[in-house]
Amino acid sequence: MISLEEFHQDFLQSILTDAESRGLMRSQAFFENTCEALVSIGELTSDYTAADYSKTGIEVHGYDYDETREILTVLVHHFFQEDRIETLTKTHITIKFNRLRTFVQRSIRGFYRDLEETSDAYSMAYNIHQYAYSGKISRIKLVVMSDGKMTRTLTDLPSEELDSILVDLRVIDIEYIHKIYLSEYNGSSFEINVKLPCLEIPTSSQEYQSFLSFLTGEDLIGIYEQYGQKLFEQNVRTFLQFKGGVNKGIRNTIEFTPELFFAYNNGITATASEVEFDNEGKISKIIDFQIVNGAQTTSSIYAAKKNSKLDVSKVSVQMKLSVVKEKEKQYDFVSKVSEYANTQNKVNKSDFFSNNPYHKEMKSNSQRVWAPSVGGSQRRTHWFYERVRGEYLNEQAYLTKAEKTKFQLENPKAHLIDKTFLSKSENSWLRKPDVVSKGAQYSFASFADHIIEWLEKDNLAITESYFKDAVARIILFKNVEKLISNASWYDGGFRAQTVTYTIAYLSQLVEKTGRYFNFNSIWEEQQLPKDLLPVINTITKEVYDSITVPPGGSANIAQWCKKRECWERIQKLDLGIELDNSLLIEKEESKYIKREARKEKKLTSGIEVQIFVVNMQRQVWTKMLEHFRKYQSVSNVSRLQMDILEKMAVGSLRAPSEKQSKVLNLLYEKAINEGIIS
Structure with missing residues (x-):
């Protein structure tokens, strides 16, 4: 520790x-x-x-x-x-x-x-x-x-x-x-003291327990007032929806027939890492309580009481509570419960971004790709991708002094990639400065939607080339921040908005040329090209002057920057800037780079899948085979897939080919999704 x-x-x-x-x-x-x-x-x-x-x-x-x-x-x-x-x-x-x-x-x-x-x-x-x-x-x-x-x-x-x-x-x-x-x-928990009657649902699973219970409207309000967003920290969707509005149907039920709330409403779905009981068999304590589904119900009851002054004492909210026994599996379990439970309303794809392959790909590249040595240094370094905040520090917790020194030299603090910061730099280049200005959570959700749609179209999109370009955009973002801070005209205020609008405007300039920005020039030097500095200095000053003079009726500059109209006005600025050819590459060259990166990734991915399949314990394949044999008619597993799986399970397929490995990997992922293995 x-x-x-x-x-x-x-x-x-x-x-x-x-x-x-x-x-x-x-x-x-x-x-x-x-x-x-x-x-x-x-x-x-x-x-x-x-x-x-x-x-x-x-x-x-x-x-x-x-x-x-x-x-x-x-x-x-x-x-x-x-x-x-x-x-x-x-x-x-x-x-x-x-x-x-x-x-x-x-x-x-x-x-x-x-x-x-x-x-x-x-x-x-x-x-x-x-x-x-x-x-x-x-x-x-x-x-x-x-x-x-x-x-x-x-x-x-x-x-x-x-x-x-x-x-x-x-x-x-x-x-x-x-x-x-x-x-x-390090596994510390927060505890909620309650007194809830419950019915335990029998299950053969060794991983979790299930209970049915209920909370009164006052219970739910009291818990939320005490713990706030901590109850929803593993669910992006909940945060974005929890805005205090009252669903009309829920409001009418609370106001006119509160005793029927339990019958009319689907209630909430929650998870915990542990529960304790009193001597009456009631739940007395819930540890690591998370509301996974039921944001609208919770927010509507809260708003009905706080904003509309309605009596919620007669409201009863049913609760399905799943207790995950192994803490290390809780995050994945919460994500799956969230995905399967949220079927009544449209669910943003960003809600389940936490388990998206994007993170795995970015992490893999961050561990494998060395940044160029600069300034005469002979030591090469990584850009450390931090999927979970604090991961950088956590990886050093049990290293010896020598190991820690080596780790920090190879992964300098300045090369830390925070996923929320990454979403801001990426969204800025995607010309969404109004979204970035709305705050970190909105920016991250928008970026997640973009990535998931991109990966659905092209599952090989997150290549080494993309990783380097993404790092270059982080370098660009940080340097624009620094240039604004040091500018003679800057007297404080709205720097964050100026940064994202500046980068979005630069992206638009590049788009108008019909070419692509040469991010490799930033990656190779790990800093901005000299030809780009005067361009940035010109844009930042004009952007700042524009956003700090909002139109009539928009006295609040911060709120003005969150509006699409602000970006539309910035887009119309004619600054007479011509980008130097060294900053641009032709579209054909960009396509060639991406094509080669995809080929390399495809080769690397194939080898990695083979290694994964060969190293998997045989009993896993045996368990999968038993299940798919039993439920073959509903599992949609082909005869060819079953044949390959059977050979792997009995040990006759010691060195599966790349194609066979991909089949086995797909079956493995299917088994995880169907809850056969975890």
Whole structure:
């Protein structure tokens, strides 16, 4: 297990690397890294916004608004950035809370009128005022974040009131961030205390248990208020749908016939890693509770109570609860339950992207492909693809000091590929800056839809060539961030929006030439070509000037950037830019590169499948053979497939050909999907 001191060193290094590679101030990188950790456990939504404002008696670094629960979170940090862990004293904490409190009070009363309209602080203060004016703040959280360790003399932070709104005070220190890491990668759990009657459903499976139970409307609301998005963290679809709207049918049932809710509604499907029972046989504790299907039901009941003030005490919601006994299999199980349970409504393909082959392909390439040596260095490095946040650190947890040093040299922190960041760089080049501006979750979902549709048309699309181009687009994104930060005209605010709109505009310029951008020039040098720098500098300035002057009726710049109309206006900018030929390649050359990459991948994939099939234990093939023989009429397994499987099961096919291996691999995947093997 990684110690607090080791974690602190790695966390600090992440911040320094992030700041250097993206042109951020270290404090900005600290804010973003800490907020991402809080997003991962549902403490913040993924739409949190950085917005610095500081003057005498006021200090704030960002905010977040949970639309469903109507919770406003306002954030400030105390970033020591010291090699050793400093103490966050009671004085530090008191001063920070006082400054936050003052800002929130003044914002509620119209402080935005005193701020510069093109600043992030203006947008933040304006939104807070609007939320309060509309009566849409049920609770406020004031949060102090620090890389220091909170003093042990401060044991209690009681809630208070501000303009008749309940206010909670929170301190997020390095110990808290470390615990988030441990909870994600070392099996720590969260527990929900309940008292639920249940019926256990008999099953022969050794992997899970099934129960039928029910929750009252008040139970469901109470659980959601306490745990929020953490209940849905393994389900992208749930997050996107959970927006507080009330389904008309559900609302009518709650209002007029709540006692019939159980009969009319399909209820929720949930999973857990463990349940405990009291001496009456009722479920008393649910560990790692996840609502997999039932977002609309949950959000509608919550909104009916909170927004429409309806009585939900007579509402009963049926619940199918599956307990997965082996934690390492829980994520895959949740994904499958989600896929099979979500049949009533249209399901976005991005909902099940977590198990998409894209991740496997990107991970494989990141481990196999060496980046070119640059700057006279003789050591080649990888770009590390992090499918799960924190995976980079987790892989080093049990290495010796020498092994860890080697790992970090070959996988430098600056070469970390975060899948959410990747979705932003890819969507920007796909000319979806309005989607990127809507927040990380929307960007990721849109990117997932794109990838899945692409792979359905071409299952060999994620080649080594694509991987290199994707890395080049990450380098492009980070360098545009840095160029904006260092620009003489940039005075802060809306940098993220300027970056994505700049890249989208560049992509459009390339499209108009009828050629393709030469991403290989970025990959080979691991930096932007000199001929591209003046182009970027011109675009960023004009884009910034445009998005910060929204049309009448769109006073909020951040909201304006989320609209398709904003992108349509940027597209019409005529900047008189001509791209140098060195930045472009002909379409025929691009097609040749992709064709060769597909050939190479096809060859590599064939060999990998053969190795996989040969190394599989014979009893797996035997189990599959028994099942497909028994259910051959409904499993749609051909006679040829059965013949190959039988030979493999009895051991007469010691060296299957590439074609035979592909048949066996398809049958293996079919067996997994049908639940024969796991």
